[in-house]
Amino acid sequence: MKNSVGREIPRELIEQGWQPYQGKDAYNGTEFQKVGPKIKVADQGSEEKVLNSIEEAIRACGLKDGMTLSFHHHFRDGDYIVETVMREIVRLGFRDMKLACSSIGSAAPIVADCIETGVVTGLTTSGIRDRIGEAVSHGKLKDIAILRTHGGRIRAIEQGKIHIDVAFVGAPSCDAYGNASGKGGKSNCGSLSYAEIDVMYADQVVVITDTLVPFPNKPSHIEGIYVDYVVEVNEIGNPKKIASAAARMTTNPKDLMIAEDCVRVMRALPYFVDGFSFQTGVGGPSIATTIFLREHLKELGIKIGWIVGGVSTHMVNLMKEGLVGCIADVQDFDLGAIESLGTDPRHFDISVSEYANPFNKGAFINKLDFVILSALEIDTDFNVNVLTGSDGVLRGAAGGHPDTAACAKCCIIVTPLVRGRIPTVCDRVVTVTTAGDSIDVLVTDHGIAVNPLRQDLIKHLNAAGIEHVDIHTLRDKAYSIVGQPDDIQFEDRVVAIVEARDGTVMDVVRQVKPFSISED
Amino acid sequence: MRIEHKAMAGTLESSDVMVTVEPAEQGIQLSITSPVIRQFGRAIKQTALETMERLGVIDAKVTIVDQGALDCTLKARLESAVYRSVGITENIPWGRDNV
Amino acid sequence: MISTDRKNRLRRSMMFLSAQRPNLIRDSYLFAPDSLIFDLEDAVAENQKDSARFSLYHAIKNIDYHGVERLVRINALDTPHWQEDIRVSVAAGIDGIRIAKCESAQDVHTVETAVAAAEEEFGRPIGSVLLMAALESPLAVLNALEISKASPRMFGIALSGGDFRRCMRTTGKGGGVDMFTARGLMVLSARAAGVQCFDTVYTDLDDLEGFEKETQLIKHMGFDGKSIVNPRQIKIVHKVFAPSQEEIQEAERVMIAIRENAEKGIGIFQMDGKMLDIAFMEGAERTIALAKASGLYKGDL
Numbered sequence: 001m002k003n004s005v006g007r008e009i010p011r012e013l014i015e016q017g018w019q020p021y022q023g024k025d026a027y028n029g030t031e032f033q034k035v036g037p038k039i040k041v042a043d044q045g046s047e048e049k050v051l052n053s054i055e056e057a058i059r060a061c062g063l064k065d066g067m068t069l070s071f072h073h074h075f076r077d078g079d080y081i082v083e084t085v086m087r088e089i090v091r092l093g094f095r096d097m098k099l100a101c102s103s104i105g106s107a108a109p110i111v112a113d114c115i116e117t118g119v120v121t122g123l124t125t126s127g128i129r130d131r132i133g134e135a136v137s138h139g140k141l142k143d144i145a146i147l148r149t150h151g152g153r154i155r156a157i158e159q160g161k162i163h164i165d166v167a168f169v170g171a172p173s174c175d176a177y178g179n180a181s182g183k184g185g186k187s188n189c190g191s192l193s194y195a196e197i198d199v200m201y202a203d204q205v206v207v208i209t210d211t212l213v214p215f216p217n218k219p220s221h222i223e224g225i226y227v228d229y230v231v232e233v234n235e236i237g238n239p240k241k242i243a244s245a246a247a248r249m250t251t252n253p254k255d256l257m258i259a260e261d262c263v264r265v266m267r268a269l270p271y272f273v274d275g276f277s278f279q280t281g282v283g284g285p286s287i288a289t290t291i292f293l294r295e296h297l298k299e300l301g302i303k304i305g306w307i308v309g310g311v312s313t314h315m316v317n318l319m320k321e322g323l324v325g326c327i328a329d330v331q332d333f334d335l336g337a338i339e340s341l342g343t344d345p346r347h348f349d350i351s352v353s354e355y356a357n358p359f360n361k362g363a364f365i366n367k368l369d370f371v372i373l374s375a376l377e378i379d380t381d382f383n384v385n386v387l388t389g390s391d392g393v394l395r396g397a398a399g400g401h402p403d404t405a406a407c408a409k410c411c412i413i414v415t416p417l418v419r420g421r422i423p424t425v426c427d428r429v430v431t432v433t434t435a436g437d438s439i440d441v442l443v444t445d446h447g448i449a450v451n452p453l454r455q456d457l458i459k460h461l462n463a464a465g466i467e468h469v470d471i472h473t474l475r476d477k478a479y480s481i482v483g484q485p486d487d488i489q490f491e492d493r494v495v496a497i498v499e500a501r502d503g504t505v506m507d508v509v510r511q512v513k514p515f516s517i518s519e520d
Numbered sequence: 521m522r523i524e525h526k527a528m529a530g531t532l533e534s535s536d537v538m539v540t541v542e543p544a545e546q547g548i549q550l551s552i553t554s555p556v557i558r559q560f561g562r563a564i565k566q567t568a569l570e571t572m573e574r575l576g577v578i579d580a581k582v583t584i585v586d587q588g589a590l591d592c593t594l595k596a597r598l599e600s601a602v603y604r605s606v607g608i609t610e611n612i613p614w615g616r617d618n619v
Numbered sequence: 620m621i622s623t624d625r626k627n628r629l630r631r632s633m634m635f636l637s638a639q640r641p642n643l644i645r646d647s648y649l650f651a652p653d654s655l656i657f658d659l660e661d662a663v664a665e666n667q668k669d670s671a672r673f674s675l676y677h678a679i680k681n682i683d684y685h686g687v688e689r690l691v692r693i694n695a696l697d698t699p700h701w702q703e704d705i706r707v708s709v710a711a712g713i714d715g716i717r718i719a720k721c722e723s724a725q726d727v728h729t730v731e732t733a734v735a736a737a738e739e740e741f742g743r744p745i746g747s748v749l750l751m752a753a754l755e756s757p758l759a760v761l762n763a764l765e766i767s768k769a770s771p772r773m774f775g776i777a778l779s780g781g782d783f784r785r786c787m788r789t790t791g792k793g794g795g796v797d798m799f800t801a802r803g804l805m806v807l808s809a810r811a812a813g814v815q816c817f818d819t820v821y822t823d824l825d826d827l828e829g830f831e832k833e834t835q836l837i838k839h840m841g842f843d844g845k846s847i848v849n850p851r852q853i854k855i856v857h858k859v860f861a862p863s864q865e866e867i868q869e870a871e872r873v874m875i876a877i878r879e880n881a882e883k884g885i886g887i888f889q890m891d892g893k894m895l896d897i898a899f900m901e902g903a904e905r906t907i908a909l910a911k912a913s914g915l916y917k918g919d920l
Binding site for chain 2: 640641642645668669670672673674676677678680681682702703706707710711741
Binding site for chain 1: 650849850
């Protein structure tokens with residue numbers, strides 16, 4: 001059966017109850033019953049939840065083979081939590097564990113080993129890279145991995161599709177009763193939004209910190225009412241890798257050119273009025289876009305109403321200049337953002353459900369005007385891949401990409417037309433992560449293309465004299481530079497399901513075939 | 521042309537390719553590594569073999585360490601390495617069969 | 620036959636790039652400089668000169684530079700490289716050659732002879748490859764006029780500030796006063812010979828303000844453009860050289876008035892109290908051409 005982006009969904013999956021993706025608005029009107037966690041009521045006589053070691057916490061939780069553990073990714077490449085916990089899991093001889101990560105980066109190579117040895121047999125995450133991506137793509141994981149969007153992960157938790165037995169929550173500071181914060185410690189990360197829903201739905205919650213502070217650690221991002229145990233360790237992470245000094249402004253002239261064109265496009269659209277809302281990431285062109293917005297806002301005498309999502313110093317600076325009303329934060333990329341969160345009342349954190357969950361009563365991004373996103377690949381139907389590399393191996397993150405693209409009034413993809421010898425604009429992306437029905441404009445260093453579904457935007461760009469071309473022209477241009485690429489060869493076996501934010505199947509990722517240049 | 525001694529051209533910078541040619545006995549022995557081998561390995565091989573044929577190189581060990589080079593860069597590095605291996609740097613027959 | 624259109628094309632920004640660097644040669648045209656100068660000289664290490672020529676050859680043969688002029692800076696005439704540099708440039712089909720360290724009319728003639736021989740060898744029309752000269756020493760600057768007039772292929776002369784300052788024993792900290800006479804002499808000579816004149820590079824890439832100031836200075840002195848080393852500088856040069864709306868409107872009215880009067884057989888006439896004749900046409904045309912290149916003129920002229 002094919003879904004609405006033309007991807008074949010294997011019969012076995014349909015038989016298991018998976019539904020094909022049917023478009024970004026197909027779930028409107030859905031009703032469902034939320035699940036709840038099992039609660040072990042606190043011992044009223046005990047004033048502390050502190051245990052001496054992770055091993056003690058694992059034993060106290062009564063961990064068993066086959067259970068599901070959750071982790072957040074706020075410490076990014078500086079994370080020590082996953083590595084520390086999994087080392088204990090291996091040492092204590094557990095098998096068949098399932099991991100439910102908000103994302104997992106290069107910081108935990110032990111997970112790749114665990115996959116190879118069968119200590120870990122199941123995985124759901126939004127991002128997957130390096131050796132872990134290799135292991136899954138080469139068919140080493142026993143179960144099929146499920147790649148979820150940030151919003152879709154919360155939906156899956158609330159629907160009971162992900163049942164978390166134990167959530168291990170790394171926290172920069174925590175008191176002995178479990179009130180935890182992303183600030184106030186040695187390795188601050190700012191908001192802890194990706195853990196906030198996990199702790200509400202996990203049967204048991206263990207906070208791991210390197211900075212134990214007096215009760216009550218308020219304001220807190222994680223409330224003690226959800227926390228079973230607290231463990232103090234020497235280091236929760238490498239502060240240098242958790243937060244850079246400041247997400248660096250690019251000097252790459254191509255990125256700057258793309259960003260300038262992106263802002264020109266934004267300015268030509270009717271959403272670019274006082275009080276508009278905005279989201280972007282920390283890629284080169286994204287930060288440059290944020291910076292270039294300044295002069296346009298000043299020239300027009302308008303300001304951004306609110307910014308949502310991941311936050312960098314550049315956004316905070318705009319707010320300080322009075323050019324942004326407020327920032328709804330789910331992740332902090334640098335020290336400036338971390339410092340500002342909660343210090344300035346206009347800069348507050350929201351949970352990931354409030355940010356992007358498609359199955360609640362209305363998330364922030366439902367009201368978003370502009371989102372600026374990147375792409376590894378985009379095809380002539382505007383489908384975007386941010387998950388698999390040109391070799392077919394998992395090495396990216398869906399993150400909030402499909403969520404924000406689906407919701408924003410205007411989603412702009414900023415990317416160079418060609419990276420090395422890889423054409424970004426192509427006939428058919430390796431993996432669809434974000435459906436073309438969610439993507440409105442593509443800005444490359446070789447030109448701009450508008451999704452023909454958005455004739456309204458085309459009219460506005462024409463009126464503003466902004467040149468744009470058919471996306472096929474950009475594909476032809478890309479192929480004329482690098483040559484026509486061969487299709488990547490895969491085995492039949494499905495190693496991962498790319499789940500759309502509503503729980504349907506957007507695409508599947510298959511095991512990569514060993515490659516050799518044949519003698520002919 | 522007969523490969524006389526080992527010669528290299530190119531760098532390991534992104535978008536470049538490092539080519540090494542060495543004397544060999546039986547035909548062209550090709551070794552290719554590339555981050556885009558699944559999509560362009562076939563094209564790289566074809567360009568390498570065509571270039572050797574055009575230059576009249578019959579026996580050589582050719583090692584290609586690609587960093588995502590375009591075809592025009594690959595040709596340039598291949599030719600540069602071959603001409604270096606025979607010690608010719610001037611009066612190249614530009615635009616003739618052998619370049 | 621040498622096309623005057625090709626010689627007189629707009630050259631506000633002439634960007635250097637190493638002919639040996641694949642990531643530069645593949646898409647520098649994207650930043651839309653008026654000319655690209657593929658460098659075989661200083662940007663290429665001595666032991667890579669041969670390799671850079673292969674790189675240049677296949678780049679020019681295979682990459683579509685979208686109408687951006689393609690020039691090559693060859694190695695100086697006292698090196699063993701310049702003759703092969705000329706052969707590969709002509710064979711590849713480049714638009715013109717920038718002669719490094721040109722000291723005299725004789726240097727131009729030397730290059731011209733080699734270029735003509737290469738045109739013959741590679742079957743390109745004789746005279747199709749244009750020349751420009753980089754003046755890098757006090758002697759070269761004093762010979763600016765004879766160099767400018769040395770060949771019908773010559774389209775311009777460019778100051779090369781680094782070497783010039785070394786010769787002059789100045790540091791460049793005087794706000795450009797050390798190059799004032801040289802710039803003045805060069806622009807005078809170029810105009811006298813009917814060729815273009817280009818200013819030197821500005822190497823402090825982070826000082827975009829200083830770069831803009833220097834660009835304004837040389838524009839007011841009468842230079843046609845500037846050599847540049849980074850794409851970020853292109854927009855600034857084009858902005859400085861862009862005519863104002865008043866200048867554009869004035870030029871448009873002058874052109875239309877001269878044409879209409881010419882059709883009526885009138886050669887000299889008054890507009891807004893000023894005497895106008897065909898001599899004003901060239902300036903007005905240049906203003907409109909600049910306006911078009913700057914994206915400021917969408918009219919019919």
